[in-house]
Every structure is written in C-alpha cells, then in structure tokens.
Amino acid sequence: MRRALLPLFLLFGCAPWNQPQNEPLQGENASLVEPLIAGDGEVYIGLAFSGGGMRATAFAYGMLEELRAAGVDTGTPNGLLDNVRLVSGVSGGSVMAAQFGLYGADGLPGFRESYLLANAETYMATSALNPLTLAKGLAGGINGRNTFGRYLDEVLFHGATFGDLRKRSHVMTWINATDMANNTPFLFSPETFDALCSDLSRVRLSEAVAASAAYPLVFTPIVLKAHQGACDYREPDWLTAARYNPEATAAMRAHARALESYTNPEEVKFVKLLDGGITDNFGTTGLAVERARAQVPYAPLTAEEAVKLKRMLFLVANAGVDNDYDWTGRVSGPGGVNLAVSIASSAMSAASRSGYDSMRGELRLWEAELIEWRCTLPLSEVRRLRGSTGGWDCKDVKLFVGEVSFANLPTEMRDRVDTVPTRLKLPEAQVDLVIEASRLATRLTPEYNGFLASLTGNDVDQRIEDGIAAGGYRVVPLGN
Numbered sequence: 001m002r003r004a005l006l007p008l009f010l011l012f013g014c015a016p017w018n019q020p021q022n023e024p025l026q027g028e029n030a031s032l033v034e035p036l037i038a039g040d041g042e043v044y045i046g047l048a049f050s051g052g053g054m055r056a057t058a059f060a061y062g063m064l065e066e067l068r069a070a071g072v073d074t075g076t077p078n079g080l081l082d083n084v085r086l087v088s089g090v091s092g093g094s095v096m097a098a099q100f101g102l103y104g105a106d107g108l109p110g111f112r113e114s115y116l117l118a119n120a121e122t123y124m125a126t127s128a129l130n131p132l133t134l135a136k137g138l139a140g141g142i143n144g145r146n147t148f149g150r151y152l153d154e155v156l157f158h159g160a161t162f163g164d165l166r167k168r169s170h171v172m173t174w175i176n177a178t179d180m181a182n183n184t185p186f187l188f189s190p191e192t193f194d195a196l197c198s199d200l201s202r203v204r205l206s207e208a209v210a211a212s213a214a215y216p217l218v219f220t221p222i223v224l225k226a227h228q229g230a231c232d233y234r235e236p237d238w239l240t241a242a243r244y245n246p247e248a249t250a251a252m253r254a255h256a257r258a259l260e261s262y263t264n265p266e267e268v269k270f271v272k273l274l275d276g277g278i279t280d281n282f283g284t285t286g287l288a289v290e291r292a293r294a295q296v297p298y299a300p301l302t303a304e305e306a307v308k309l310k311r312m313l314f315l316v317a318n319a320g321v322d323n324d325y326d327w328t329g330r331v332s333g334p335g336g337v338n339l340a341v342s343i344a345s346s347a348m349s350a351a352s353r354s355g356y357d358s359m360r361g362e363l364r365l366w367e368a369e370l371i372e373w374r375c376t377l378p379l380s381e382v383r384r385l386r387g388s389t390g391g392w393d394c395k396d397v398k399l400f401v402g403e404v405s406f407a408n409l410p411t412e413m414r415d416r417v418d419t420v421p422t423r424l425k426l427p428e429a430q431v432d433l434v435i436e437a438s439r440l441a442t443r444l445t446p447e448y449n450g451f452l453a454s455l456t457g458n459d460v461d462q463r464i465e466d467g468i469a470a471g472g473y474r475v476v477p478l479g480n
Contacts, residue, residue, distance in 0.1 A: 020223045020270060021207065022198045024230035029190035029200045032162070033170050041308030043083040043455070044301070048284065048316045048359075051091025051213070051277035053422040056319035058116050058431050060089070060096035062438025063317045063404060064108060069439075070452065078105040086300070088174040088283035090276040092424075093317065094212035097283075098205045099156055101173030102165055115155060116431045120424035123147040148219065148424065149210030162188065162208070163201030172300065174286035176276035177211040180221060182258035184251075185280040186211075186273055191239075191293060195259040196224060196271070197231040211273040221272035228265045235260070238293045251358065252288050282316050284359040291362065297369035306370060307377070307385040311398055313451045314363060316356060317438070318405035321418045360401050367399045398454055402447030409441050 045067070049060035067080040076082050082105070089097025095115070099107050124147045153159060165173060179186040186192065188208045193200035211222035242248050242256040261267045276283065290300035298306035375394035383389050406414050417437045420430050442448055 018220055018223050020225035022193075022196070022224045022227075023202050024227040025193065025197045025199045026231070028231075029193050030166060031190060032174075033166055033172050041305055042310040043080075044086075044305065044309055044312045045080060045084045046086035046088075046312070046314045047084060047097075048088040048282045048314070049090065049093025049096050050281050050316070050318045050320060051093055051275065052319035052321075053092045054116065054120060054424050054426045054431070055417075055420045055422060055434055056092030056317075057095045058426070058434040059319035059438045060093050060317045061108070061111060061116065062435040063315065063442050064096070064100065064105075065435070066439040066442040068105065068108070081105040084171060086172040086174075088176065088286055089209075089212065090176045090281050090283045091213045091215070092422075093283075093319070094175050094209045094276070095152070095156070097173055098165075098175060098209050101169050101171045102157065102160055102205065104169065104171065112431070112435070116426075116435075117428055118155065120148065120151055120155075122151055124424070148213065149204075149206045149222075152209055153204065153206035157205045157209075160205050161201060162203050162205065165205065166201065172286075174283055175205075175208040175212050176280055176283040176285060177208070177214070177222070177273040178276050178278040178280075179258055180272045180274055181268065182254070182261060183279065184254045184258045185276060185283075185285040186258075186271070187283075187285050187289060189286065189289065191236075191289060192259065192262075194231075194233060195235075195262040197227040197229070197233055198224065212276045214274045216274055216278075219274075221274050224271040224273065226262050226265070226268050226271060228263060233263060235263070236293070238295055242292050248292070249288065249358070251285070252292060255285060255289065281320070282318070282356055282359065284356075284362070287359060287362055291366065297366075297373040301370075304385050307374065307382060309370075310396055311451060311454050312400070313448070314359070314399075314401045315442070315445070315448060316359070316401075316403045318356075318403055319434075319438075321406065321420075321422075356403060363399060363401055367397065371395055371397055400447045400451040400454075402445045402451075404438065404441045404445050404448070406437065406441065408444045409437055413437055413440070 047060075047063070049063075050056055052059070064081065067084070068078055070079045084100070087097040087100050089095070099111065099115075175188040177186040177188070178184070188200065188203065188211075190200055193203075207222065210219075214220070214222055239256050239259060242252050243260065245253075248256075262271065287300070294300065296303075301309065371394065374397070377385075377394070379389050379392075382392055386392065406417050409417070413433075414437075417434060420426065420434060426434075
C-alpha cells in the first residue's frame with residue numbers, strides 16, 4: 001500500500017512554486033505616474049476591468065474601442081480615450097489595464113490579432129486528464145510563473161516594469177491581486193511596496209498581471225519577499241489612522257492591517273498572491289487607498305485637476321457570466337476540481353457585487369466633499385489653480401458611474417456570450433462576439449449616455465431615460 005501511494009506523494013511535491021524576484025528598496029517608491037492635466041482638464045474618465053480570462057480582456061478591449069469611437073467631437077482620433085486618466089484591472093481585465101496603462105491608445109491597433117486571437121495558454125498545462133496535472137493542482141497549482149507570465153512578457157510587455165510605466169504613461173494604472181494570508185486585496189502600489197521594503201519600479205508588469213490572474217489550482221501563487229530592514233520604513237500617518245479609525249470601512253482597516261503585517265518578520269516573510277477577483281473583482285481598493293492616503297478631499301486628483309474638472313465618468317467593465325447551471329440538472333456534483341472552481345467563482349461574483357456597491361458609495365462621498373472643497377476656495381486660489389475665474393461655478397461638477405455588463409444586452413446576445421468560457425484561449429468567433437457585445441453594452445449603459453449628453457449640453461436625465469427605454473440597465477446615478 002505504501003509503495004502504491006509513494007508515486008502520488010512524490011507528485012504532490014512537484015508543484016512549480018515561484019521563487020520571489022522582487023528586489024529590496026533603496027529609499028522610497030515613487031508615485032505610479034507624474035500628474036498631468038489631460039486636454040483642458042474638464043473631463044476625467046476612470047475605467048475598471050473585471051476578471052474572466054480572455055473573455056474579460058476582450059470585453060475591456062471592446063469598451064476602449066467604443067470610447068475611441070464615441071460620438072463626441074473631441075478633436076482627436078482617439079475620441080474619449082485621451083481623457084482616460086485611471087485604469088484598474090483584475091485577472092483577465094488586468095491584461096488590458098496594463099496594456100493601456102503602458103501604451104495608451106497607441107497600444108490598441110493590432111491588439112486583437114496579437115493577443116486576443118492568440119493562444120495565451122501556449123506554455124500552460126491544461127489537460128485535466130493528465131494525472132500529473134491533477135497532482136500539481138492539488139499540491140498548490142498546475143502552472144508557475146514561467147507559463148502565463150512568460151507569455152505576457154514575450155507578446156505584450158517585453159520586460160517593461162512599473163518604472164517604465166511611470167516614464168511612459170500618465171494613466172494611473174492599478175493592478176490588483178489577492179493576499180492569501182490576510183484575505184485582502186493586494187494592490188501593486190508604492191504604498192504596498194514601501195511596507196514590503198521592496199522596489200516597485202523594478203517589478204515587471206507581466207509579474208503583476210500574472211499574480212492578478214493566478215486562479216486557484218490553475219496557477220501557483222506568485223510569491224513576494226518581505227525585505228524588512230532593507231529600508232527605513234515608518235508607517236505613514238494615514239495608515240495609522242486607517243487602522244484605528246472606528247469610522248474607516250472594515251475593508252480599509254483590513255488593508256491597513258495587511259500592510260502592517262508586511263513590516264513584521266515574525267508574521268510575514270513571504271507574501272503569496274492569487275487572482276485578485278477572489279477579494280475585489282473590480283479593483284476598487286486603490287480608490288479607497290488614494291482617498292485615505294492623500295487626506296485631502298479632492299484625491300485622487302491634484303488640486304489643479306479638481307478645480308478644472310466638470311465631468312467625471314467611472315465605468316466598470318463586468319465580464320462575468322450571469323450563472324452556471326451546468327451541474328444543477330442532476331443530483332450529483334459538483335465535486336473535486338469542479339467544486340473548487342465553483343467556490344472560487346462564487347467568491348468572485350460576491351466580490352464583484354460588493355466591490356461595485358462600495359465604489360459607488362465611496363464616489364458619492366467623494367463628489368460631495370469635492371464640491372464642498374471647491375466652494376470654500378478663495379477666488380484668488382481659484383485663479384491660481386485654474387488660470388482665471390471666468391465661467392467659474394464651484395458646483396458645476398457631475399459624476400457618472402455605470403456598470404457595463406452582459407445584463408445590458410438584448411436577450412439573444414446575452415445568452416450567447418454567457419456560453420463563452422473563462423479561459424485564456426478562445427476561438428475567433430467568440431472573441432469577436434465579446435468585443436461586439438461590449439461595444440453594444442457600453443452604448444446601452446444609461447450613465448454613459450448621460451455623461452455624453454452632459455458633454456454636449458443635452459438633457460442628461462432624458463438621455464438616461466432614453467437609454468433605459470432602449471434596453472439599458474438601470475443604475476441609479478450618484479446624487480439622486
């Protein structure tokens with residue numbers, strides 16, 4: 001019996017564990033981007049891309065293409081993309097977030113052919129019939145860094161790091177994973193890597209995206225080393241306040257507690273990261289962190305941006321399918337791997353719903369605080385920040401938040417996209433279906449239509465109602 005079990009035990013020890021590659025920090029980590037006023041600074045767009053494998057990447061791509069083709073006279077060939085100042089990505093959505101963050105609108109031409117239609121599973125073990133594959137999954141994960149991460153680096157990022165991102169881009173780019181030990185979102189940000197005493201600028205984008213997309217069992221966790229003592233780290237005041245403030249959200253306190261644990265070698269020597277969708281499938285943690293860190297009412301904007309701002313749009317690309325009834329027509333199942341996948345999917349779906357609600361609440365508070373701050377500014381300060389007081393209206397700020405999802409679609413198309421699987425290789429027909437669905441869902445989103453109307457001076461409320469009448473999905477606008 002023991003002899004029969006020995007090969008199995010050996011297999012359980014062969015998971016491709018990822019050795020940490022993050023380097024110690026000398027000094028402090030710089031901000032992700034240098035502040036920049038896009039255009040005249042009156043319009044700010046933030047985008048959040050959910051997980052869902054290649055389906056999610058294609059869905060995010062479709063949204064970007066629709067923003068490029070938006071029927072608003074922007075004076076540029078990139079349409080509204082020139083006003084995108086923030087992208088946040090989780091899992092499959094993090095691929096598109098990192099791609100757009102690094103290359104901007106110039107990175108979209110050819111992306112369908114080079115990535116969406118390619119086989120991102122090239123280096124991955126995918127066969128569920130191979131006993132070795134199953135054993136690796138049970139031992140900790142089937143695929144290591146040298147599979148999907150390697151592919152991303154070869155095809156998209158070509159060794160680019162967060163330092164390169166800062167040099168090339170003015171788009172705030174948040175890549176989100178999950179800290180397994182603390183059960184919290186893990187944000188690839190200066191604040192996180194300061195606590196780790198690790199140099200974020202030398203971390204490859206492919207490493208961050210691979211961590212964000214490390215679905216349980218399919219991938220082994222991406223491992224980071226906590227370099228305690230390698231830097232002169234002092235917990236910032238905002239972090240201390242977040243840990244002990246009874247009015248802080250439970251999520252923010254948990255995040256602050258996780259950062260604290262990274263500074264204690266008795267608690268954490270290594271941080272192990274899995275798919276960001278497990279804890280925050282829209283990547284909203286960055287918003288809360290930016291708001292808490294800056295300790296000013298206009299964050300994550302600069303003061304100059306906050307005074308010039310008139311219209312802001314936050315769109316969430318939710319590529320999650322509505323349901324999975326594959327095993328509900330029989331008594332048996334799910335079991336084994338299917339059970340584990342079902343549990344992970346349920347956690348991600350719950351994280352999506354709570355994350356969106358949390359983001360909307362945070363933005364509702366932010367809008368009110370921003371207007372209050374603007375209206376208390378002396379005119380001399382307005383003139384200094386804005387250039388002039390001509391046309392100044394401190395209350396002329398309108399924020400739109402919308403969720404673009406399969407739920408926005410006509411029934412026939414929704415039923416078709418619901419069958420697209422969550423994996424990293426899809427047939428061309430399915431890729432194009434998802435892109436088309438994303439563009440249509442974006443156009444049918446009432447808040448997006450309201451935002452467009454506000455740019456052209458049309459009646460916002462009427463445009464929202466028109467969008468609903470056309471089959472759009474109702475989300476109550478902020479401020480109502």
